[in-house]
Amino acid sequence: MSNAGGQSQPPDQGFRDAMRRLAGSVTVVTVAHNGERHGTTATAVTSLSMAPPSLLVCFNRDSRLHGLLSTAESFCVNLLHTENVAVSKLFSSPVSSAERFASGTWHDDASGGPYLEGAQSSIQCAKEQQIDYGSHTIFIGRVLQVRNREEISPLIYCNGGYARAAVLSGDKK
Amino acid sequence: MSNAGGQSQPPDQGFRDAMRRLAGSVTVVTVAHNGERHGTTATAVTSLSMAPPSLLVCFNRDSRLHGLLSTAESFCVNLLHTENVAVSKLFSSPVSSAERFASGTWHDDASGGPYLEGAQSSIQCAKEQQIDYGSHTIFIGRVLQVRNREEISPLIYCNGGYARAAVLSGDKK
Numbered sequence: 066m067s068n069a070g071g072q073s074q075p076p077d078q079g080f081r082d083a084m085r086r087l088a089g090s091v092t093v094v095t096v097a098h099n100g101e102r103h104g105t106t107a108t109a110v111t112s113l114s115m116a117p118p119s120l121l122v123c124f125n126r127d128s129r130l131h132g133l134l135s136t137a138e139s140f141c142v143n144l145l146h147t148e149n150v151a152v153s154k155l156f157s158s159p160v161s162s163a164e165r166f167a168s169g170t171w172h173d174d175a176s177g178g179p180y181l182e183g184a185q186s187s188i189q190c191a192k193e194q195q196i197d198y199g200s201h202t203i204f205i206g207r208v209l210q211v212r213n214r215e216e217i218s219p220l221i222y223c224n225g226g227y228a229r230a231a232v233l234s235g236d237k238k
Numbered sequence: 239m240s241n242a243g244g245q246s247q248p249p250d251q252g253f254r255d256a257m258r259r260l261a262g263s264v265t266v267v268t269v270a271h272n273g274e275r276h277g278t279t280a281t282a283v284t285s286l287s288m289a290p291p292s293l294l295v296c297f298n299r300d301s302r303l304h305g306l307l308s309t310a311e312s313f314c315v316n317l318l319h320t321e322n323v324a325v326s327k328l329f330s331s332p333v334s335s336a337e338r339f340a341s342g343t344w345h346d347d348a349s350g351g352p353y354l355e356g357a358q359s360s361i362q363c364a365k366e367q368q369i370d371y372g373s374h375t376i377f378i379g380r381v382l383q384v385r386n387r388e389e390i391s392p393l394i395y396c397n398g399g400y401a402r403a404a405v406l407s408g409d410k411k
Contacts, residue, residue: 079384
């Protein structure tokens with residue numbers, strides 16, 4: 066068994082390999098800017114605090130959305146459902162913003178970015194802070210408004226592909 | 239269908255419900271302090287940057303590990319494998335630090351916190367920054383050393399329970 070008790074790896078390649086082993090929900094983060102819709106997929110999203118309700122999302126400074134988030138007052142984090150694979154693919158492809166929003170039914174929202182009908186959850190956030198670190202920036206959003214889809218089946222990205230969460234039997238050790 | 243195109247919810251309850259819908263890898267974050275081992279489960283962990291390789295983890299200021307992380311120079315993020323459910327349960331239960339490390343085979347490491355043999359990945363980090371926000375603190379770790387288990391089957395937490403990632407068929411839309 067090659068396992069974590071085994072040989073250590075240098076940080077660069079080892080960390081890339083480790084991040085293939087980190088499973089996470091796929092999201093599309095959106096911003097409205099001058100009447101236009103913008104958005105991109107992101108998996109570096111996590112809950113931050115419940116008091117106040119807040120989350121954070123990390124973006125590479127070279128990414129298309131980074132500049133818009135840097136000046137935005139608000140943004141929307143759309144957690145994707147397993148039915149939203151096509152949306153995920155489109156928002157991580159090199160097409161224009163207008164073409165990206167052609168898949169799925171998107172609604173504008175005065176309180177933040179566009180939200181996707183049928184998403185697992187859509188979370189409107191006020192941008193509270195941004196912290197630069199290395200090649201990326203952490204954007205902290207205070208939650209303003211949430212829409213949840215009742216059926217729970219989040220779209221997961223893991224090991225370079227899409228997955229769903231399959232419940233483990235309760236007594237598994 | 240009750241979905242994200244539907245009614246919006248106020249931030250507190252809506253955000254709690256949304257976070258049940260956010261799937262994430264289960265980790266055990268560990269710290270060595272005065273010759274003792276400490277650790278707790280955490281799911282608010284995400285990749286931050288590849289240049290330098292770095293990640294972040296968010297902890298409630300009321301949590302047992304927060305004080306230790308606040309003064310620590312390094313810590314270890316152990317991504318759990320689906321075979322590590324018992325470890326996850328123990329590290330989120332109200333038992334002492336010594337009792338927590340009784341499950342599984344843990345190794346001390348001069349470069350950081352204890353690491354679990356058979357974990358999905360173990361990532362030793364130098365603590366670089368800590369940022370308080372609301373009830374929580376974001377700890378930024380620069381990656382020093384990584385151990386990866388070859389077989390990829392990360393333990394996921396979603397909708398209040400444990401899950402594994404089941405690959406979606408490639409052509410699913």
